[in-house]
Amino acid sequence: MGYTLDFSVVWHAMPALLWGCVGTLGLALAGMTLAMVIGVVGVAARDSKAVWLRAIVIGFVEIVRNTPFLVQIFFLFFALPLIGLKLNPTATAIIALGVNGGAYAIEIIRGGVQSIHKGQVEAGYALGLHKGQVFRFIVLKPALRAIYPSLTGQFIMLTLTSSICSAVSAYELTSVAQRIESDTFRSFEVYFSVTFLYLAISWLLMLGFAVISHRFFSYPTR
Amino acid sequence: MQDQILIEMQGVQKWYGGYQAIRDVNLTVRKGEKIVLCGPSGSGKSTLIRCINRLEAIQQGSIVVNGHRLDDSIKAIDVVRQDVGMVFQSFNLFPHMTVLQNCMLAPIRARRIGKIEAEATARRYLERVRIGDQAEKYPAQLSGGQQQRVAIARALCMQPKVMLFDEPTSALDPEMVKEVLDTMIGLANDGMTMICVTHEMGFARQVADRVIFMAEGQIIEEGAPEAFFRNPQHARTRQFLGEILAHH
Numbered sequence: 198m199g200y201t202l203d204f205s206v207v208w209h210a211m212p213a214l215l216w217g218c219v220g221t222l223g224l225a226l227a228g229m230t231l232a233m234v235i236g237v238v239g240v241a242a243r244d245s246k247a248v249w250l251r252a253i254v255i256g257f258v259e260i261v262r263n264t265p266f267l268v269q270i271f272f273l274f275f276a277l278p279l280i281g282l283k284l285n286p287t288a289t290a291i292i293a294l295g296v297n298g299g300a301y302a303i304e305i306i307r308g309g310v311q312s313i314h315k316g317q318v319e320a321g322y323a324l325g326l327h328k329g330q331v332f333r334f335i336v337l338k339p340a341l342r343a344i345y346p347s348l349t350g351q352f353i354m355l356t357l358t359s360s361i362c363s364a365v366s367a368y369e370l371t372s373v374a375q376r377i378e379s380d381t382f383r384s385f386e387v388y389f390s391v392t393f394l395y396l397a398i399s400w401l402l403m404l405g406f407a408v409i410s411h412r413f414f415s416y417p418t419r
Numbered sequence: 420m421q422d423q424i425l426i427e428m429q430g431v432q433k434w435y436g437g438y439q440a441i442r443d444v445n446l447t448v449r450k451g452e453k454i455v456l457c458g459p460s461g462s463g464k465s466t467l468i469r470c471i472n473r474l475e476a477i478q479q480g481s482i483v484v485n486g487h488r489l490d491d492s493i494k495a496i497d498v499v500r501q502d503v504g505m506v507f508q509s510f511n512l513f514p515h516m517t518v519l520q521n522c523m524l525a526p527i528r529a530r531r532i533g534k535i536e537a538e539a540t541a542r543r544y545l546e547r548v549r550i551g552d553q554a555e556k557y558p559a560q561l562s563g564g565q566q567q568r569v570a571i572a573r574a575l576c577m578q579p580k581v582m583l584f585d586e587p588t589s590a591l592d593p594e595m596v597k598e599v600l601d602t603m604i605g606l607a608n609d610g611m612t613m614i615c616v617t618h619e620m621g622f623a624r625q626v627a628d629r630v631i632f633m634a635e636g637q638i639i640e641e642g643a644p645e646a647f648f649r650n651p652q653h654a655r656t657r658q659f660l661g662e663i664l665a666h667h
Contacts, residue, residue, distance in 0.1 A: 319474050320511035320570075324525035324577060325500040327493075334524060338515045416515050417559040 206383040207390045217373030218394055224290050224369050225356035225402070231295025232355060236302025240310055241332055243303060254303065261300035266361055269293055274365040290362035290369070298355040305347050309340035342414040349406040353399050360395075370394060423450040425581055425612050426471060431480035433466060433636075440466045441477070442636040448581070448614065453607050455623040455644075456616045458633035459659060464616045467633070468583045471614070472503040485580050501529065504574030508586040510566040512558035512573070518545065519554040522573045530577065537576070544572040548602050564595030568602050575606075582606065584615040618663055624648065632656045 207214070243254040261269065270293040273284065284292065313336050321331035341348070363372035370391060378387045426448040433441035440463050448454060456464040469475040470482060473489055473496045482489045484499045512521050522541035526532045532540070545551045548568040550561075558566055567587055574582060584603065588596045600622050607613055607626040617623070623630050624644045631641040632651075640653050651657045 314509075314511075316507055316509050316511040317513065320505075320507060320513070321525075322474060323472055323500060323503075323505040323507075324573070325497060325529035326525060327497075327529075330528050334528065335513055339513075342515070417557050418514055419559045 200385075202386060203383060204386050204390075206377070206381045207386050210377045210381075210387075213373050213377065214370065214390065214394060217368070217370035218398060220367075220369040220373070221356065221359055221371075221395075221398060222401075224287070224294060224359045224362060224367065225352075225398075227291045228294030228298055228355055228359065229352050231291060232298030232302045232352070235295060235299025236306045237337070239299060239303035240306045241329070243307060244310075258300045258303055261297055262304070266293070266297055266358055267364060269297060270362060270365055286362070286365045286367040289365055290359065290367035293362065294355055294359055297358070298351065301351050301354075302348065305344050305351060306340060308347075309342075309344035310336055312343045313340055338413070345406075345410055345414060349403070352406075353402060356398060356402060357395060370398075424448070425450050425452075425485055426614075427481075427483040428467075428471075429481050431467075431470060431477050431482060433463075433470065433475065433477045440636050441470065444480075444636075444638055446631070446638070448612065450580075451610050451612055452628045453611075453613045453626050454615070455627040455630045456614060456633060457618060457620075457623070457630065457659070457663075458639075462633040463636040464633045465585050466636075468505075468585060468614055468616055471581075471583060472500050472505055474505075501577060502580045503583060504577055504579035504581070505583045506567070506570050506574055506585065506587045508589050510558070510563070510570045510590070512566055512569055514558050517555050517557055518550070518561070518569050521558070521569060522576045525573070526576050540576050540578075541572070544575045545569070547575070547605075548572045562595060563591045564598045567591065567595075567599045571599075571602055571606070581612045581614065584613065584617065586616050586618075588617065588619060620648070620664065632659065634659070 239254050239257070242250045245251060270289060273293050274286070274289045277284065317335055317339070318331055321335045326334070359369055360371035362369055363375060366372055374387050374391045378384050381387070424447055426446065428444055428446040431441055431444045432439070444467060446467075456467065458464050466475055470477050471484060476491075485502045487495055487498045487502075489495055489499055512518075513524070516524065519538065519541055522545065523534070523537040526537040526540060527534060542551060542554060545554055548571055550565055550568050550572065553561060553565060553569075558569070561569065571587075587603070588599050591599060596619070600619060603613070603615070603622065604626055615622070627644045629641055630644050630647040632639045632647070632653075632655075634655050640651065640656050641647070648660065651660055
């Protein structure tokens with residue numbers, strides 16, 4: 198074969214790759230935030246009395262979860278400008294990740310809400326709280342605690358999925374890697390290193406999730 | 420004013436699908452009255468008190484609480500729930516909040532009372548149920564009896580006119596029943612209007628003004644405790660009393 202490994206290429210490109218990591222983390226955190234908002238609001242709407250609202254949420258979840266992410270982001274990036282909605286690649290990526298992650302978050306959080314004993318809700322009503330207050334103050338936190346491992350797992354997935362945003366040339370690790378690779382033709386070295394950078398990003402996020410869990414969800418249960 | 424009517428139920432009927440849970444119940448509760456509801460399981464006694472704060476909707480009849488008629492309007496339900504406190508069999512404390520936070524949530528969010536005042540009220544009622552030293556703990560760190568006393572304090576923090584107790588000692592280990600009953604007796608002695616679904620007949624004898632016996636969704640008989648226990652009028656009541664008193 199005669200291919201000799203040369204990691205000096207990666208070494209020289211490391212600042213660019215690290216900035217790519219920052220881009221990936223930025224997209225991921227913004228996407229998670231949006232996904233979380235969509236998830237919580239979606240769960241509240243999913244169990245609303247209004248049939249049309251429930252239908253919208255169910256339809257949204259069905260469409261997003263049963264279509265490819267790449268198609269979703271292409272739709273946002275190429276199709277929406279035709280009806281006058283022009284978004285830059287970063288905004289497109291954040292919205293695509295948030296909407297996609299949000300659909301999964303709705304299903305996961307809903308499972309958590311359903312795991313809450315109905316007596317908790319009744320106690321809230323009996324104390325004179327409204328439906329929205331019961332959800333916000335009584336149901337939400339124990340529900341999130343119950344599904345925290347699945348939700349954070351989904352958020353790691355969301356982070357790794359952000360690599361697909363390179364398809365609309367959003368600024369993140371994979372697109373940076375593609376550029377370096379096409380400049381240097383050092384595919385093996387570049388993607389080998391990028392693999393480990395993604396691993397490091399995942400571990401960093403998992404550490405962050407553990408800190409949040411310790412801070413907010415460490416109340417004792419029996 | 421001992422004669423003031425706090426709860427007036429007239430011709431109340433409730434169905435779960437084809438099953439009739441409450442059959443034509445009429446019940447009047449005056450201010451300061453203590454009522455014990457008993458009956459076999461499935462007799463509708465829990466359902467009946469859950470209708471009073473609209474945890475269950477009724478299909479026919481009327482319920483008026485402290486002058487407010489319960490209908491489907493959110494406003495009526497709100498007003499009534501602020502006047503009616505409830506204690507559940509399974510405590511239903513909020514696990515993610517400390518004891519103090521459990522007691523402050525509803526006064527702050529539903530009554531819109533300031534934080535400082537809510538905390539003062541909460542601490543006062545926690546002292547009253549003799550659990551003031553546990554205010555910073557979480558529910559899971561307390562015994563069942565302590566949790567139920569917190570639940571009583573939490574309900575009292577809303578300063579209700581009536582307290583409903585839905586089998587408050589049924590989920591407790593035997594050695595913890597007394598501490599909860601003592602708290603309830605203290606509350607009764609302070610003049611609280613109470614409706615208690617319970618099989619604690621000693622409690623009924625000691626504090627009840629009236630004991631009501633229900634079966635198959637109907638009120639079968641009611642009377643002052645002495646007469647009720649010594650001389651029950653209906654065969655169904657005698658059979659029930661025979662069954663539960665045999666165990667005590």
